[in-house]
Structures are given as C-alpha cells and as structure tokens.
Amino acid sequence: MSTVILQTISLYMSIIPAPIVRFYHNTASPPYFYNLSNKLLPWLTVIFLLLLGYGLYGGLYLAPTDYQQGDSYRIIYVHVPAAWMSLFIYVIMAIAGAIALIWRMKIANVVLISSAPIGASFTFIALVTGSLWGKPMWGTWWVWDARLTSELILLFLYLGIISLYGAIEDKRTASKAVAILALVGVVNIPIIHYSVQWWNTLHQGPTVTKMDKPSIHLDMLVPLLVMATAFKLYYAIAMLQVAKIEILKREKNTQWVKQLVETADE
Amino acid sequence: MNSFDEFLAMGGYGFYVWTSYGIAFVVLLLNVVLPMMQRKQFLRELALKQKRAK
Numbered sequence: 001m002s003t004v005i006l007q008t009i010s011l012y013m014s015i016i017p018a019p020i021v022r023f024y025h026n027t028a029s030p031p032y033f034y035n036l037s038n039k040l041l042p043w044l045t046v047i048f049l050l051l052l053g054y055g056l057y058g059g060l061y062l063a064p065t066d067y068q069q070g071d072s073y074r075i076i077y078v079h080v081p082a083a084w085m086s087l088f089i090y091v092i093m094a095i096a097g098a099i100a101l102i103w104r105m106k107i108a109n110v111v112l113i114s115s116a117p118i119g120a121s122f123t124f125i126a127l128v129t130g131s132l133w134g135k136p137m138w139g140t141w142w143v144w145d146a147r148l149t150s151e152l153i154l155l156f157l158y159l160g161i162i163s164l165y166g167a168i169e170d171k172r173t174a175s176k177a178v179a180i181l182a183l184v185g186v187v188n189i190p191i192i193h194y195s196v197q198w199w200n201t202l203h204q205g206p207t208v209t210k211m212d213k214p215s216i217h218l219d220m221l222v223p224l225l226v227m228a229t230a231f232k233l234y235y236a237i238a239m240l241q242v243a244k245i246e247i248l249k250r251e252k253n254t255q256w257v258k259q260l261v262e263t264a265d266e
Numbered sequence: 267m268n269s270f271d272e273f274l275a276m277g278g279y280g281f282y283v284w285t286s287y288g289i290a291f292v293v294l295l296l297n298v299v300l301p302m303m304q305r306k307q308f309l310r311e312l313a314l315k316q317k318r319a320k
Contacts, residue, residue: 061273071277078290121293129286136282234294241301248308261312 028105030247031256037240044237051230058223066220075133076220081228083126085235086154087189089119093161094186097179109175110250112182113165114242118235120158127151138202146195147203150188157185171250 027033059077066073093115099108130148131141142148161178168174196205216224251257276283 065277070279072279072282074276074279074283075286078286082290118297121297125290125293128289132282132286136279238294238297238301241298241305245301245305245308248305248312252312257312258316261309261316264309264313 028107030106030110030251030254033107033110034244034247037244041237041240044233044240048230048233048237051226051233055223055227055230058219058226063220063223064217069137072133072136073220075129077223077227079126079129079133080224081231082122082129083151084228085231086119086123086126086151087192088232089115089122089235090154090157090182090186090189093119093182097182100175100179101183106250109179110243110246111239113161113175113178114239114246115235116158116161116165116178117242118238120155120162122231122235123151123155123158127155134202143202145201145203146199147192147201150192150195153188154192157181157188161185 027036055077060074063074065071093112096108096112096115099105100112127148130151134143135141161181164181165174165178168177195201196203248257274280274284
C-alpha cells in the first residue's frame with residue numbers, strides 16, 4: 001500500500017519543472033537559506049517601513065472618526081492585523097510541520113520553530129489590544145466568550161510549542177514533537193475564525209471579509225489592509241532573524257559556519 | 267498645537283489607543299532586536315572557540 005502511495009507521489013513529482021525542484025533543494029540547504037535571508041532582509045525592511053508609515057498615517061490621521069465608537073476604533077489597525085497574523089502564522093507552522101514530517105526537510109522545521117515566538121507575540125498583542133478596546137466599548141476588559149477564549153487557547157498552543165521544543169534535549173526528537181503538536185493544534189484555527197458566528201458573543205462579527213458588501217468605509221478599510229500587509233512583511237523579517245540564529249546553532253560544527261565565523265572575525 | 271493636542275487625546279480615548287500602539291510597538295521591536303543581539307553574541311563565542319582551537 002505504502003509503495004503505491006510513494007510511486008504515485010514520485011510520479012507527480014517528476015512532472016514538476018526542473019527549476020522548481022532546484023529551488024526546493026537549494027532552499028532546503030541551510031547555508032543557502034542563510035545567505036538568501038541576508039539578501040532578502042534589507043528589501044523586506046524597506047518595504048515594511050514604507051507600508052507601516054502609510055498605514056499608521058492613514059489609520060491614525062486620514063481615516064474619519066467612527067460615528068459610534070469615536071476614535072477608540074483606531075485600535076483596529078493594530079488589533080485586527082495582529083489577530084489575522086496570529087492565525088496566519090499558526091497555519092504556516094502547521095504546513096511547515098507537515099513538510100518537515102513528510103519530507104524531513106530541515107529548513108521547514110527551522111521555519112516552524114522560528115515562527116513560534118512571533119505567533120505568540122501577535123496573539124498576545126491581539127488579546128491585549130482587544131482588552132484595551134473592550135474596556136471603553138463593552139465596559140469590561142475580558143469576557144469568557146468563544147472568540148476570546150479560543151484566542152487565549154491559541155496563545156497557550158504557541159507557548160506549549162516553544163516550551164516543548166526547549167524541554168526535549170535531543171533536538172531531532174524535539175523537532176518531531178513540535179511538528180506533531182503544531183498539526184494537532186490546527187483544529188483551533190477554524191474554531192477561532194467561526195466563533196463569532198457559531199456562538200453568541202460580545203465580539204463583533206466580521207467587518208472586512210463580507211466581500212460582497214464590507215461594512216466598513218473605504219478610507220477606514222485601506223489603512224487596515226495596508227497594516228495587514230505590513231504585518232505580513234514584519235513576520236517575514238522577524239522569522240528570518242530568528243531562523244538565522246537557529247540555523248547557526250544547529251550547524252555550528254559545519255564547515256560553512258566555521259568559514260562564516262572566520263570571515264566575520266577579520 | 268491645539269490640533270496636535272486633539273490628536274493625542276483621540277476624542278477621550280487617548281489612553282486606550284496609545285497604550286495599544288505602544289505595547290504592540292515594544293513587543294514587535296523586541297522580536298527583531300533580541301535575535302539580532304543573540305546572533306552577534308553567538309558568533310562572538312564561536313570565534314573565540316575557534317581561536318582557542320588553533
């Protein structure tokens with residue numbers, strides 16, 4: 001049975017164009033990934049800062065005051081992109097975990113474990129800014145409703161992945177364990193997303209993804225989408241920074257790291 | 267000046283808005299700065315080890 005599956009997979013693999021295969025193998029190599037990160041980081045940083053600048057200007061200054069919530073709604077420009085990122089990063093980690101388990105790709109595991117602190121940070125930001133928005137609007141810092149509770153569980157998942165990886169001495173076993181945990185935890189993602197529809201809640205329903213008729217003014221929507229894009233770039237930047245140190249630690253006894261240390265030392 | 271004060275006041279919600287932005291800023295900054303410092307430190311340690319080994 002398993003040989004049939006493997007044969008089918010390799011048959012499909014053989015129709016993948018050669019440049020893509022080469023890219024896959026290159027990226028899978030730690031020194032290539034390290035150098036690629038160094039090349040990408042300045043560009044990512046410049047685009048990120050431009051988008052962030054425009055997003056903040058648009059969100060804090062250009063966007064009109066909300067007729068119901070006054071200026072308190074401006075928290076949306078941090079809160080919603082952060083909440084989106086908390087889900088997005090978890091999905092990336094689950095995919096990376098699957099790739100690491102199926103194809104034993106080392107870099108996929110580096111991406112998984114390097115994403116965890118950033119995902120945890122975005123989840124924390126979503127919770128704290130939500131609380132700071134809830135206090136003036138709902139009159140309470142916290143309610144144990146479905147949206148808030150499932151997002152809190154997401155924070156614990158991230159922290160669980162980080163501490164599980166830190167607790168297991170043998171890093172190969174640790175890598176496998178976190179990949180499995182990341183995959184299992186992914187069931188929480190649709191629960192968070194649909195929580196505002198499945199359960200009665202204080203949390204407002206979706207304002208942006210009602211694509212046919214978004215219930216948000218365009219001058220308010222544009223900065224939100226710009227901020228969301230800026231946060232995506234930020235994730236790439238921060239993840240690559242963590243991945244670089246993670247790769248160095250894993251590869252410290254290899255020739256290319258020794259060379260890197262020597263050239264950096266001169 | 268007056269309009270800048272108004273901007274900071276955020277229609278009375280200044281505390282909530284600026285605390286949100288402030289916390290997000292600090293957390294996101296740490297996520298980039300800490301690994302960069304960690305990497306410099308790690309490379310320094312490796313360089314020291316390699317010198318001793320020679």
